[in-house]
């Protein structure tokens with residue numbers, strides 16, 4: 001079936017993606033995923049990011065544990081649970097966050113911090129080109145989505161440099177490389193070094209994302225799915241030990257593009273003339289409320305019930321979950337199962 005061919009879109013030599021906006025939007029409507037080539041971030045910069053991550057991950061566990069991930073989503077994150085088995089170096093925030101002397105940032109000298117900062121800025125700029133593309137295709141002002149993601153509004157973007165390690169013996173059956181999930185935010189970029197990432201195809205099969213030289217994997221997250229009135233698809237993806245056996249490791253870099261916390265996700269509706277406009281009288285969540293609801297939902301369903309039992313503002317979270325259920329977000333995904341189970 002033609003639609004089962006994983007979309008690969010080349011934007012070489014295009015400063016503005018307008019000539020490709022229909023193709024890009026179609027891929028995000030059908031698959032929620034595509035591979036973008038020719039997007040302009042130099043390969044040397046990406047290679048440097050991998051080298052920095054490989055250097056850090058080679059440190060001893062006790063060295064790495066000196067920089068635990070903090071509230072600002074900066075630091076070293078080690079997971080070995082039902083959600084996945086991986087380690088990552090995480091740099092939250094937009095421009096400037098890596099320049100201070102805090103946590104993991106103190107590990108790197110100023111020159112390397114600047115390299116990370118530059119890479120973040122390049123990812124940020126790329127995300128804006130895509131956000132403008134979607135707005136244009138929906139017949140909205142071109143900055144409709146991008147202004148909610150501007151540096152000035154301080155969106156909680158996250159750069160996560162990942163390593164899925166090799167193992168001597170296979171971990172317990174309920175521990176995946178990374179569990180099947182949808183992302184929470186607007187757009188995710190994954191720069192892969194090796195195979196193993198699988199996505200749910202439009203016909204509901206698991207398919208391994210092809211490795212395309214110089215390609216970045218782009219996918220839509222739940223917040224933009226909700227915001228677009230589900231026109232843009234937030235698709236399940238995973239990495240399993242069956243696809244990525246224990247004697248192989250995987251390095252990847254993920255950049256999560258999120259709207260700033262107080263942007264209003266006014267659910268869009270397609271109009272008779274094909275353009276989109278906010279649904280009149282619809283429930284409006286802010287991006288921050290949506291992220292809080294997702295965080296709460298995942299903690300309820302995860303090993304972190306401890307956090308829930310200690311939370312003092314449960315009414316706030318319960319209220320958000322109700323709103324999310326009423327909006328009916330992502331009915332095809334794990335989100336609904338999690339939230340309905342509450």
Ligand SMILES: O=C(O)CCC(=O)C(=O)O
Pocket residue numbers: 160162178183190192197237252253254
């Ligand atoms: O490492 C990958 O390729 C996927 C990472 C991912 O899906 C995530 O961190 O949300």
Ligand SMILES: [Fe+2]
Pocket residue numbers: 181182183188237
């Ligand atoms: Fe993901």
